[in-house]
Amino acid sequence: MIQKKICMLGSFAVGKTSLVRRFVENMFSDKYMTTIGVKIEKKVIDLKNQSLTLVIWDIAGENGFHQIQGTYLRGMSGYILVADKTRTGTLDTVINIHKTVGQAFRDVPFVLLMNKMDLTGQWDVQESAIDKLGQDGWDVFKTSAKTGQNVQEAFNRLALKMLEK
Amino acid sequence: MADFSAGNKGRGSVHNSDELNSLRTLILAPEQHEIGELKERLNDPKIRAEELSRVIAEAIVIRASTDRKLATALLPTIEEVIRDSVKRDPKFLADSIFPIIGPAIRRSISESLRAMVESMNNTLEHTFSWRGIKWRIESFRTGMPFAEIVLMHTLVYRMEQIFLIHKETGLVLQHVTAESIDSKDADMVSAMLTAIQDFVNDSFAAKEDSSLQNLNMGELTILIEQGPRAVLASVIRGNPPSELRTILKEILENIEFEYNSALDDFKGDAAPFEPCKPDLLYCLTQAQKTDSRSNKAAAVPAKIREKKQKKGGENVVLFIYIAAALCIIIIIAGFILSIL
Numbered sequence: 011m012i013q014k015k016i017c018m019l020g021s022f023a024v025g026k027t028s029l030v031r032r033f034v035e036n037m038f039s040d041k042y043m044t045t046i047g048v049k050i051e052k053k054v055i056d057l058k059n060q061s062l063t064l065v066i067w068d069i070a071g072e073n074g075f076h077q078i079q080g081t082y083l084r085g086m087s088g089y090i091l092v093a094d095k096t097r098t099g100t101l102d103t104v105i106n107i108h109k110t111v112g113q114a115f116r117d118v119p120f121v122l123l124m125n126k127m128d129l130t131g132q133w134d135v136q137e138s139a140i141d142k143l144g145q146d147g148w149d150v151f152k153t154s155a156k157t158g159q160n161v162q163e164a165f166n167r168l169a170l171k172m173l174e175k
Numbered sequence: 176m177a178d179f180s181a182g183n184k185g186r187g188s189v190h191n192s193d194e195l196n197s198l199r200t201l202i203l204a205p206e207q208h209e210i211g212e213l214k215e216r217l218n219d220p221k222i223r224a225e226e227l228s229r230v231i232a233e234a235i236v237i238r239a240s241t242d243r244k245l246a247t248a249l250l251p252t253i254e255e256v257i258r259d260s261v262k263r264d265p266k267f268l269a270d271s272i273f274p275i276i277g278p279a280i281r282r283s284i285s286e287s288l289r290a291m292v293e294s295m296n297n298t299l300e301h302t303f304s305w306r307g308i309k310w311r312i313e314s315f316r317t318g319m320p321f322a323e324i325v326l327m328h329t330l331v332y333r334m335e336q337i338f339l340i341h342k343e344t345g346l347v348l349q350h351v352t353a354e355s356i357d358s359k360d361a362d363m364v365s366a367m368l369t370a371i372q373d374f375v376n377d378s379f380a381a382k383e384d385s386s387l388q389n390l391n392m393g394e395l396t397i398l399i400e401q402g403p404r405a406v407l408a409s410v411i412r413g414n415p416p417s418e419l420r421t422i423l424k425e426i427l428e429n430i431e432f433e434y435n436s437a438l439d440d441f442k443g444d445a446a447p448f449e450p451c452k453p454d455l456l457y458c459l460t461q462a463q464k465t466d467s468r469s470n471k472a473a474a475v476p477a478k479i480r481e482k483k484q485k486k487g488g489e490n491v492v493l494f495i496y497i498a499a500a501l502c503i504i505i506i507i508a509g510f511i512l513s514i515l
Contacts, residue, residue, distance in 0.1 A: 014443050015366070063443075082373060084343055087443065
């Protein structure tokens with residue numbers, strides 16, 4: 011069985027942990043997140059006739075990107091950027107994180123999740139900004155951890171990109 | 176005209192070249208001869224084999240005394256050779272090992288019998304002794320099985336789990352557990368251990384080469400041995416002896432050497448590390464306290480024993496004196512009573 015390490019990155023309260031909770035079965039307690047800033051989850055998926063174990067490092071979100079967070083990325087095969095559809099600033103943060111991570115870890119596959127799509131009345135991020143990222147070659151998924159919209163698809167897409175690499 | 180001069184030139188250069196060759200031969204003949212001989216030795220496999228045969232035994236002895244890498248490197252070849260030999264002619268190997276089969280079987284049987292007798296002794300002792308009764312009460316009180324209570328009180332240490340972890344990714348390469356140990360998901364534990372190490376290293380490590388080596392919680396200890404590309408983490412209940420770390424270190428060094436390219440090329444597939452499982456299982460040792468009474472007897476130094484025996488002798492004399500005094504008192508009392 012193939013194992014891959016993937017990291018969840020994004021600002022505080024964009025819904026990273028909720029997305030992971032939607033996706034996985036086994037979970038450690040949330041208290042690890044507040045103690046050392048990371049929580050590990052795991053999910054086994056079947057893709058291209060083979061089993062793939064995704065070990066997901068859910069890294070605590072902060073506005074800046076710190077050294078410890080950087081250390082947690084070591085050895086990852088892919089990462090998921092998460093932004094909040096109701097806060098434009100969170101999209102700027104993930105774009106900055108992507109720039110920083112891209113310099114240290116070249117050619118590592120990633121996807122962007124535009125989360126909280128269920129909060130239709132509070133949308134703040136412009137569709138044009140999302141479209142532009144799509145035109146730049148980013149894989150963007152409009153997700154909702156609450157309804158489960160596109161969560162599975164996003165993880166599967168990243169898994170596929172990692173296998174194809 | 177042009178042809179003529181060219182011909183002259185050609186003759187001149189041929190002449191010069193001959194002279195140069197003669198000069199070179201005059202000056203460098205012995206060296207050229209030696210170089211020729213060396214070339215011949217290097218190019219001739221037969222000569223090279225002869226030369227190597229003169230030093231190979233000493234080289235093997237030197238390398239074998241330095242580390243275990245030679246044995247590790249030769250192991251697959253030797254296994255292959257033995258397999259081929261058995262396939263070709265099983266009788267030959269059977270005849271060869273025949274003289275040792277008998278003693279080996281006898282030894283195995285006597286070991287089994289000894290272990291059985293020891294186990295019966297332990298069972299009887301734990302069942303009927305005061306200590307055994309106490310443990311029975313404890314088992315009844317706590318609801319834990321009696322065997323577990325006995326193990327808990329007699330165990331010095333027990334290695335319960337070993338994780339072989341890929342250092343860079345934190346992904347588990349191998350995981351072994353002792354019998355009757357309920358373990359959590361190895362992939363998650365392995366990743367979490369790596370995260371804790373990263374956290375501690377980044378937050379507190381003074382030097383780059385320093386790393387987290389121990390984690391203690393209650394009666395559990397996690398010994399962490401770090402290699403350049405792999406980490407060996409072992410979960411131990413009780414008090415591990417210091418030499419255990421050396422054993423873990425050696426095992427990790429072997430794995431680093433043996434799986435050198437597999438570790439370098441690791442892309443998430445742990446299958447190439449399956450053969451190292453027996454080594455890790457071998458490591459799941461446990462040590463129990465020896466019988467406390469026999470231990471006490473063995474531990475008492477001879478002088479103290481003599482002193483104790485002497486003191487015992489003194490006690491006997493004192494007892495005789497007291498008994499004699501009591502007899503005299505009884506006789507006197509009887510005599511007085513008879514007069515009255």
